[in-house]
Amino acid sequence: xxxxxxxxxxxxxxVGDRVTIACRASHGIRSWLAWYQQKPGKAPxxxxxxxxxxxxxxxxxxxxxxxxxxxxxxxxxxxxxDYATYYCQQGNSFPLTFGGGTKVEIK
Amino acid sequence: xxxxxxxxxxxVQPGRSLRLSCAASGFxxxxxxxxxxxxxxxxxxxxxxVISPDGSKRYYEDSVRGRFTISRDNSKNTLYVQMxxxxxxxxxxxxxxxxxxxxxxxxxxxxxxxxxVTVSS
Numbered sequence: 657x658x659x660x661x662x663x664x665x666x667x668x669x670x671v672g673d674r675v676t677i678a679c680r681a682s683h684g685i686r687s688w689l690a691w692y693q694q695k696p697g698k699a700p701x702x703x704x705x706x707x708x709x710x711x712x713x714x715x716x717x718x719x720x721x722x723x724x725x726x727x728x729x730x731x732x733x734x735x736x737x738d739y740a741t742y743y744c745q746q747g748n749s750f751p752l753t754f755g756g757g758t759k760v761e762i763k
Numbered sequence: 764x765x766x767x768x769x770x771x772x773x774x775v776q777p778g779r780s781l782r783l784s785c786a787a788s789g790f791x792x793x794x795x796x797x798x799x800x801x802x803x804x805x806x807x808x809x810x811x812x813v814i815s816p817d818g819s820k821r822y823y824e825d826s827v828r829g830r831f832t833i834s835r836d837n838s839k840n841t842l843y844v845q846m847x848x849x850x851x852x853x854x855x856x857x858x859x860x861x862x863x864x865x866x867x868x869x870x871x872x873x874x875x876x877x878x879x880v881t882v883s884s
Contacts, residue, residue, distance in 0.1 A: 657825075690870035692808075699858055699874035700808065711872070743808055747869040750822040752798075752810040 658683045658746050662755030668763040675731040677758045679744035684725055688748035691720055691729045694757075695740045703742075704729065734760070765789040767859045767875035774881045775849055785842040785859030785875055793817075793837040796866015799844050801855035802877070811857070812844065813866045820866070826852075849882045856880075 659682035669675050679689065687707040692700035702711045704720040707727055717732045731738055739762055744755040771783040785797075799811040812823045812833040821833050832845040842859055859875040 688869060694808075699876055700871075701874070702870065702872050705863075705870045705872075745808070745870060749868065750813070751824045752813075752868070754808040754810065757807045
């Protein structure tokens with residue numbers, strides 16, 4: 657199975673800050689990497705797929721990048737509605753696996 | 764718009780069975796792979812199973828293989844998961860989720876609101 661290691665597990669940031677979340681795959685997964693946002697009591701929401709393709713309707717302040725087995729989600733200019741938990745997920749092979757999550761909290 | 768509505772959750776004793784259903788609307792159900800994903804209370808996301816559009820291919824996470832069965836009825840636009848020999852560690856919110864393609868991998872583009880399954884004696 658491909659393990660997904662996400663860091664940090666939590667981050668405190670202020671409105672307007674740039675936030676970066678990292679995700680590392682234990683094996684090569686090409687660009688089969690997605691990012692999701694989840695708010696308390698709600699279902700996850702797809703933000704990015706294919707490592708860097710923004711899902712329709714997602715604000716442009718969200719972006720994704722990749723370098724080998726390392727992937728990054730960047731939020732440029734954090735907004736109040738962005739406080740949530742973010743998960744990465746590999747889709748290269750079954751079982752699909754998720755990172756442990758990163759909680760973005762208000763500073 | 765895509766809608767996925769789960770039902771069938773509740774409290775069940777260890778070793779017993781439960782079947783979850785997911786009613787789909789707003790898209791051509793028979794054309795897409797479908798997943799179940801779960802989330803234990805206060806924990807992260809865990810993928811459970813996927814089924815291809817015609818139901819011919821199914822894949823499972825190791826801890827549920829042999830106990831859970833994913834299936835679908837394309838005439839009813841409904842996804843199912845039959846959960847047998849339930850364990851305490853199966854307690855979670857279960858999400859029905861849509862694949863953007865045939866379910867051969869990649870990602871999930873739409874999620875249901877989730878339904879709670881509690882395994883407790």
